[in-house]
Amino acid sequence: xxxxxxRSIESTSLRTHLxxxxxxxxxxxxxxxxxxxxxxxxxxxxxxxxxxxxxxxxVQCVVDNAVxxxxxxxxxxxxxxxxxxxxxxxxxxxxxxxxxxxxxxxVLNAAEPPPFPIDARADDVDENVRLKYRYLDIRRxxxxxxxxxxxxxxxxxxxxMEAQQFVEVETPFLMPSTPEGARxxxxxxxxxxxxFYALPQSPQLWKQLLMVAGIDRYYQxxxxxxxxxxxxxxxxxxxxxxxxxxxxxxDDVLAAISKAVVAAAEAVLGETPPTIEQITWRDAMNRxxxxxxxxxxxxxxxxxxxxxxxxxFKAFSSAACIKGIRVDATLYPEQAAYGxxxxxxxxxxxxxxxxxxxxxxxxxxxxxxxxxVAKFLSDAERASLVSSMGAQNGDLLLLVADEWAxxxxxxxxxxxxxxxxxVHEGPYKYVWVIDFPLxxxxxxxxxxxxxxxxxxxxxxxxxxxxxxxxxxSVRALAYDLVLNGWELGSGSIRIHDPEMQRRVFRQLGISDxxxxxxxxxxLQPFKYGAPPHGGFAFGTDRLVAILAGxxxxxxxxxxxxxxxxxxxxxxxxxxxxxxxxxxLGIRLLxxxxxx
RNA sequence: GGUCCCGUGGUGAAGUUGGAGUUCACGCCGCCCUGUCAAGGCGGAGGUCGCGGGUUCGAGUCCCGUCGGGACCGCCA
Numbered sequence: 001x002x003x004x005x006x007r008s009i010e011s012t013s014l015r016t017h018l019x020x021x022x023x024x025x026x027x028x029x030x031x032x033x034x035x036x037x038x039x040x041x042x043x044x045x046x047x048x049x050x051x052x053x054x055x056x057x058x059v060q061c062v063v064d065n066a067v068x069x070x071x072x073x074x075x076x077x078x079x080x081x082x083x084x085x086x087x088x089x090x091x092x093x094x095x096x097x098x099x100x101x102x103x104x105x106x107v108l109n110a111a112e113p114p115p116f117p118i119d120a121r122a123d124d125v126d127e128n129v130r131l132k133y134r135y136l137d138i139r140r141x142x143x144x145x146x147x148x149x150x151x152x153x154x155x156x157x158x159x160x161m162e163a164q165q166f167v168e169v170e171t172p173f174l175m176p177s178t179p180e181g182a183r184x185x186x187x188x189x190x191x192x193x194x195x196f197y198a199l200p201q202s203p204q205l206w207k208q209l210l211m212v213a214g215i216d217r218y219y220q221x222x223x224x225x226x227x228x229x230x231x232x233x234x235x236x237x238x239x240x241x242x243x244x245x246x247x248x249x250x251d252d253v254l255a256a257i258s259k260a261v262v263a264a265a266e267a268v269l270g271e272t273p274p275t276i277e278q279i280t281w282r283d284a285m286n287r288x289x290x291x292x293x294x295x296x297x298x299x300x301x302x303x304x305x306x307x308x309x310x311x312x313f314k315a316f317s318s319a320a321c322i323k324g325i326r327v328d329a330t331l332y333p334e335q336a337a338y339g340x341x342x343x344x345x346x347x348x349x350x351x352x353x354x355x356x357x358x359x360x361x362x363x364x365x366x367x368x369x370x371x372x373v374a375k376f377l378s379d380a381e382r383a384s385l386v387s388s389m390g391a392q393n394g395d396l397l398l399l400v401a402d403e404w405a406x407x408x409x410x411x412x413x414x415x416x417x418x419x420x421x422x423v424h425e426g427p428y429k430y431v432w433v434i435d436f437p438l439x440x441x442x443x444x445x446x447x448x449x450x451x452x453x454x455x456x457x458x459x460x461x462x463x464x465x466x467x468x469x470x471x472x473s474v475r476a477l478a479y480d481l482v483l484n485g486w487e488l489g490s491g492s493i494r495i496h497d498p499e500m501q502r503r504v505f506r507q508l509g510i511s512d513x514x515x516x517x518x519x520x521x522x523l524q525p526f527k528y529g530a531p532p533h534g535g536f537a538f539g540t541d542r543l544v545a546i547l548a549g550x551x552x553x554x555x556x557x558x559x560x561x562x563x564x565x566x567x568x569x570x571x572x573x574x575x576x577x578x579x580x581x582x583x584l585g586i587r588l589l590x591x592x593x594x595x
Numbered sequence: 596g597g598u599c600c601c602g603u604g605g606u607g608a609a610g611u612u613g614g615a616g617u618u619c620a621c622g623c624c625g626c627c628c629u630g631u632c633a634a635g636g637c638g639g640a641g642g643u644c645g646c647g648g649g650u651u652c653g654a655g656u657c658c659c660g661u662c663g664g665g666a667c668c669g670c671c672a
Binding site: 039041042043044045046047048049051058060062065070071084085087088090092093096113114115116117119120121122124125126127128129131180181182183201204226227228229231232234352353440450451452453454455562563564566568 | 598622627629630631632634635668669670671672
């Protein structure tokens with residue numbers, strides 16, 4: 001055993017080397033490894049091979065078949081590194097040229113057979129079983145790799161932020177409830193029964209206060225909690241790089257965040273991504289039909305309103321906006337050849353999203369259009385449509401005529417449904433979506449506009465004069481970062497002027513008194529000299545998943561929850577002792593009656 | 596709250612028109628085996644077909660409900 005002084009970083013009091021780091025250059029030396037028995041191959045009374053695994057990988061040990069060690073037993077093995085005999089080298093292993101012989105085996109712990117194989121075959125095992133035995137799942141190479149990528153990303157982000165003089169400040173987990181936005185997790189107060197803390201949806205309020213406080217540049221790799229339904233890219237708990245800067249414009253923020261994202265990608269992939277391009281929200285909607293465009297593939301929306309400006313076809317003549325997408329028969333032969341059933345399913349999908357209908361046309365020989373509605377169009381309209389869309393024989397054209405937003409959203413969804421590759425497939429396409437609208441839609445109960453991002457976003461300076469006269473046309477200094485069609489995060493320049501904040505609140509239907517009541521602790525500080533500031537937050541789980549080649553963030557989280565929010569390993573959430581509830585002043589309602 | 600898919604020894608699958616808990620691979624246990632590397636050979640154990648109800652002479656299979664898991668819509672300022 002080495003002494004404390006002369007050890008390599010990976011050696012410990014119990015081992016000299018990691019399994020997979022032994023090489024032909026170590027031949028002749030006596031080494032000690034520790035790990036789990038990955039596999040045992042028996043070859044008669046006095047010969048067996050053990051594959052011993054630690055996080056680095058495996059090494060083969062030659063032992064007497066009499067030794068009693070089995071799958072997943074924890075062993076310490078001291079042996080001599082020797083070259084493998086001619087013809088027995090395994091090129092698939094980093095340690096394939098050598099093996100350990102004359103082994104002394106110490107069983108550190110026996111083990112029951114695992115419920116699933118601790119290797120790539122467990123990729124096919126029911127995820128519920130993997131989560132129930134997550135500590136075994138994580139022994140596998142895939143999870144080891146993913147969690148180490150995650151660590152690298154966090155480290156690279158910290159490095160990039162520190163290099164830009166951002167200061168890491170931790171913010172509270174227990175805070176007042178602010179019911180706007182996502183549903184919060186509540187924590188009952190013991191000392192004030194009937195009162196509750198909320199867990200942070202994000203550190204948004206705190207980081208703006210830190211700007212008032214003169215921190216200048218704040219960051220935190222922060223845990224955020226939202227009690228909303230889970231998805232492949234959403235967990236109750238998730239991590240964000242949260243950042244805020246003083247005395248900046250949008251471009252300063254984008255540049256600072258870009259450095260962190262680029263550093264993370266570099267650390268994982270070993271190559272620098274190209275400069276992140278920008279697209280306005282309106283262009284994104286017009287070209288891709290979504291505010292998180294996947295720009296890895298084409299099939300962009302084509303503007304057709306002018307083509308049908310004087311059409312007699314009623315569904316088109318009454319529509320504010322007509323657009324189409326072209327399913328290229330060369331690139332997407334299967335989709336372009338969809339039969340009636342599939343086309344009906346697409347129509348249902350379009351209606352589900354809010355369209356009145358979906359017009360499909362199949363392009364045939366001589367660029368003739370085969371469609372239930374073709375007969376309602378003039379020859380000139382058909383020809384103009386074909387040329388506008390660049391249609392070729394065999395293509396499928398999908399058209400929607402509706403309000404602008406509906407037309408875009410429906411075609412954008414169909415475009416993704418028909419042609420979007422898995423999120424982790426390269427090439428990685430990062431894009432900043434800028435100039436989001438300040439308000440989106442109308443609150444059903446108040447009839448007032450709703451904030452597009454959050455109520456503290458600075459309106460675009462060119463649009464401020466229309467804040468009262470035409471609020472829905474006002475852009476915000478708000479921006480999203482999108483990677484391969486996944487929203488990584490969003491940010492904005494914030495309002496730092498109390499008067500401007502009041503004007504925006506009024507548009508949202510929040511009176512000055514309401515604002516004081518709901519946001520008082522947050523607005524009060526802004527009277528004491530708030531610097532112009534802005535910031536951003538992006539989800540690191542999503543970034544790690546994509547960089548790790550995973551389609552689901554559960555694969556890059558050590559102990560995630562299932563879609564219903566439970567943990568098969570701990571069984572959380574669980575009922576609690578009535579005494580605990582009493583102490584908190586909480587009485588449970590009877591379970592809802594089942595109808 | 597909604598739509599769709601899945602649930603069969605420890606794991607993954609197959610199971611026909613409704614006809615005996617049947618089959619395959621891996622794992623597990625035992626025996627054999629001196630150069631394998633997802634070793635190989637022989638033998639064996641292992642099941643409330645998620646659960647409950649219904650139809651039927653008979654249900655893994657059909658119907659209803661329910662639980663669990665997954666994908667999506669709503670939701671996620």
